[in-house]
Amino acid sequence: MDLAWIPAGTFLMGQRAGEQDAYPNKETPQHRVNISCGFWMARTEVAKQQWRAVMGTSLWAGRERAGDDDHTPAVFISWDDARAFVEKLTAQTGRLFRLPTEAEWEYACRAGTTSRFYWGDDPNYEQINQAAWWRGNAFLTADRHARPVGLMPPNPWGLCDMSGNVSEWCQDWHWFYGDGPDTDPVGPACAPHRVLRGGSWLTTPGQCRSSRRHHEVPSAKQSDIGFRVVCGDAPKPEPGAPVFTDVFVAGTEGVNTYRIPSLLLGPDGSLLAFCEARKESQADASPTDLVLRRSVDGGRSWLPTQVLFRGVGKEALMNPCPVVDQTNKSILLLCERVNPAHPNHNEHFQLTSKDNGLTWSEPVNIGARVANYDDSFNFGPGIGIQMRNGRLIIPGYTGVLNEEMDEEWFSRALYSDDFGKSWTLGPRVPQLSDECQVAELNDGKLMLNVRGNMGKSCRGVAISSNGGESWSDFRWDHALNECPCQASIIRYSWAGRGQKSRLLFANPDNKGEKFNVVERTRMTVRLSYDEGKTWPVKRLIHAGPASYSGLVRLPDGDIGLILEGGEKHRREWIRFVRFSLSWLTRGQDQQ
Numbered sequence: 001m002d003l004a005w006i007p008a009g010t011f012l013m014g015q016r017a018g019e020q021d022a023y024p025n026k027e028t029p030q031h032r033v034n035i036s037c038g039f040w041m042a043r044t045e046v047a048k049q050q051w052r053a054v055m056g057t058s059l060w061a062g063r064e065r066a067g068d069d070d071h072t073p074a075v076f077i078s079w080d081d082a083r084a085f086v087e088k089l090t091a092q093t094g095r096l097f098r099l100p101t102e103a104e105w106e107y108a109c110r111a112g113t114t115s116r117f118y119w120g121d122d123p124n125y126e127q128i129n130q131a132a133w134w135r136g137n138a139f140l141t142a143d144r145h146a147r148p149v150g151l152m153p154p155n156p157w158g159l160c161d162m163s164g165n166v167s168e169w170c171q172d173w174h175w176f177y178g179d180g181p182d183t184d185p186v187g188p189a190c191a192p193h194r195v196l197r198g199g200s201w202l203t204t205p206g207q208c209r210s211s212r213r214h215h216e217v218p219s220a221k222q223s224d225i226g227f228r229v230v231c232g233d234a235p236k237p238e239p240g241a242p243v244f245t246d247v248f249v250a251g252t253e254g255v256n257t258y259r260i261p262s263l264l265l266g267p268d269g270s271l272l273a274f275c276e277a278r279k280e281s282q283a284d285a286s287p288t289d290l291v292l293r294r295s296v297d298g299g300r301s302w303l304p305t306q307v308l309f310r311g312v313g314k315e316a317l318m319n320p321c322p323v324v325d326q327t328n329k330s331i332l333l334l335c336e337r338v339n340p341a342h343p344n345h346n347e348h349f350q351l352t353s354k355d356n357g358l359t360w361s362e363p364v365n366i367g368a369r370v371a372n373y374d375d376s377f378n379f380g381p382g383i384g385i386q387m388r389n390g391r392l393i394i395p396g397y398t399g400v401l402n403e404e405m406d407e408e409w410f411s412r413a414l415y416s417d418d419f420g421k422s423w424t425l426g427p428r429v430p431q432l433s434d435e436c437q438v439a440e441l442n443d444g445k446l447m448l449n450v451r452g453n454m455g456k457s458c459r460g461v462a463i464s465s466n467g468g469e470s471w472s473d474f475r476w477d478h479a480l481n482e483c484p485c486q487a488s489i490i491r492y493s494w495a496g497r498g499q500k501s502r503l504l505f506a507n508p509d510n511k512g513e514k515f516n517v518v519e520r521t522r523m524t525v526r527l528s529y530d531e532g533k534t535w536p537v538k539r540l541i542h543a544g545p546a547s548y549s550g551l552v553r554l555p556d557g558d559i560g561l562i563l564e565g566g567e568k569h570r571r572e573w574i575r576f577v578r579f580s581l582s583w584l585t586r587g588q589d590q591q
Helices: 048-055 079-093 102-110 135-139
Strands: 003-006 009-013 031-035 039-042 167-173 194-197 213-216 243-249 257-265 271-278 288-295 306-309 317-325 330-337 347-353 392-400 408-416 423-425 433-440 446-452 458-464 472-481 488-493 502-508 521-528 537-553 559-565 573-579
Touching: 003 102, 009 102, 031 102, 039 102, 048 079, 102 167, 102 194, 243 257, 243 271, 243 288, 257 317, 257 537, 257 559, 257 573, 271 317, 271 573, 288 317, 306 347, 317 392, 392 446, 408 433, 408 446, 433 488, 446 472, 472 502, 488 537, 502 537, 502 559, 521 559, 537 573
Parallel strands: none
Antiparallel strands: 003 039, 009 031, 167 194, 194 213, 243 573, 257 271, 271 288, 288 306, 317 330, 330 347, 392 408, 392 433, 408 423, 433 446, 446 458, 458 472, 488 502, 502 521, 521 537, 537 559, 559 573
16 A cells, blocks of 8 residues: 655644535534644555455445446445454554544645645636546446546645545544544544545535535445545544433334433432433423433443333323432432423422332322422423432422413422422522522522523523522523523532532523524533632533533543434434543643
């Protein structure tokens, strides 16, 4: 194999603003990337003769549009096949061969250029026929297949066919770009698809741009997919970087959509992920069961789904809001059957587990147990907390559906001093608000973080000095953008004993007066060291569609986040992601 040396350097990865024929979201934001070590890269894609010399097989044999010339690229090669090739080549040569990372690929393709293609912007595609194989000069001919490698002129660093002929597998799992500069990025630890780069003999000219990225399942085999190799040490993943795991996936187990996740750490350290299983549609209040999956290995794998409360007929069981009673080592799950008689009138239930979520009591209607009961109350959604004095707090909201205002809801909280045997519904906060979460502050006060309905495009915050019996000091926190959407807030650590006070907050980091005016995307986690007065640390977790979420501190100090999201829309899956505090703070955590 003929290899070209690619020097270390820095470049802008992704499409520039206003780039012609660019794809939104998948190629943005453009961000500075440092490639810290040079590497050797094959000047051409792996050809059929090279594949046979290493592997002794012809995976393209008998396939339509594979081509017969030994100098054409090896096609109908899956990502798994390409990995097997580089592993065998490494064993045969004693040199480390691998697939390029996506960042290495774009860096090498650009070869120091910043234009759409390495030969220029070519706005009218007048030069592409002399620079790359694409559908205009390859598909519309008698020979409908990839062309022999190396026939087109190389880019400034001596690499041929980077922008056409066949699309090339990269090492990375495909995901959205993060925010800010990066060094030697390697993509997420796991995702459904692997990255493909470069246009092909089948693609349109705009798909041959240097920033163009696409993806396929690792098993995909096509007439326009091949690969090239690099030689040299692979970049190492950033320590503690996010690892994603599917928990609930839309369309599986006979469920149309999974929504409203809640994440809790059990008394034994196991993880419990609750959500609504909407059986027939995405719609709120459609037929819904409440379900649970547990993990006993920190979210790396998940046990089978448990149906905790089954909706009969058209019943909708919604808004799971669990809380751990550390005094009795039990878990209480609060939930509601919505609109059983009339809209905005709910029935409220409590389930109990004394074995860390393995088994549960029958649901008990707690309406008669709640002082100041209001059947318009909605739990959370999210989790409740137990204060250090033992009081259980369940956040939520009540109100009416007002035709003139669309909604007239106010956040408030339930509290219990006898471990859930009876409850009191506390007063409303003074501003229009609904879905909320609560955290205890170092001084024993409660902070209620609310989704606002006042058009402020940010979260609201109310403080209680008496455990939710009254609320004061309401303010709008303009540091916490929202569009609006549910959010999660938890305490990570208490001040004292050499520790710093840390609060964590997660929500889609978008700003908009009303939901759907701005789409819910960009799930972001923030950290505060001063009891929520400021939020100096934030890091993007998922740039694509995202909505409701829940945070947890794991026993080993890592952070767990469960979130709704997807690539095309925000209800494709509910995923768990774990990452380290060091990753979140970029190694700059305050001690």
